[in-house]
Amino acid sequence: MTGPSRHERLDVVQSHRDSHGVVLVLYGDLDAGTALKLEQAAAQLFNTAYPPEVLFLDLSGLSFLSVGGARAILAVHESAGMSRVRVVTGDRPAVREFLHATRFDAVLDCYRTRMGAIAAGSRSEFMSRVKTIWEAG
Template identity: 85%
Template structure:
């Protein structure tokens, strides 16, 4: 078996969990050989009795991201149900520039830092903000 099919090249760490959200930090390489590891970790969170309101995927620890890896992130986003998925790209060109070049950043809710992603607020704050905008118009 070739190196590209060794899922241990990706580490998915649950670094924070509270009543509103979960932070999953990814380290290593996210590609076709490791994507299932991310998808399974997210599926477990979404299937829980109390799924997170926000799942923050911190990709800033990745050294490599392929199209298959980006599709896995998109799959997590699409299977989130009532959970919101936010992606932290960090300053790694391997992640930030790749998501921009492939236009995945136009579909995903991307932030350069965890602080920015957390500061984006909760779903209730978002709905309240949008309602204010709509009511003003």
């Protein structure tokens, strides 16, 4: 009998979808051997007639994150097109510290909680705030 495939070490679960965003929660190990599973899940969302305005990648269920996994997150970020990608690190110091030590957090839009990521607002809310600031100045 053979053991589980490398793909099975990562579960990517769509936990929520509405008109503004989709939440993908990652459970298990995100590394070079499982990165393709994340990239394919994101590509399915981005390559539709109505891609999400925001993709929330919730990493709070990860038990392991490698450089290969962080590169997969960056690849999802770079392939998002008009969608925004927000990364939720959760209460996993290893995930937050890894993204900080590798400086991926300087490129990615990272939040400690899902509520914080959601509270950051939509693109239309952001543009409205920018317009208000410009008009006031």
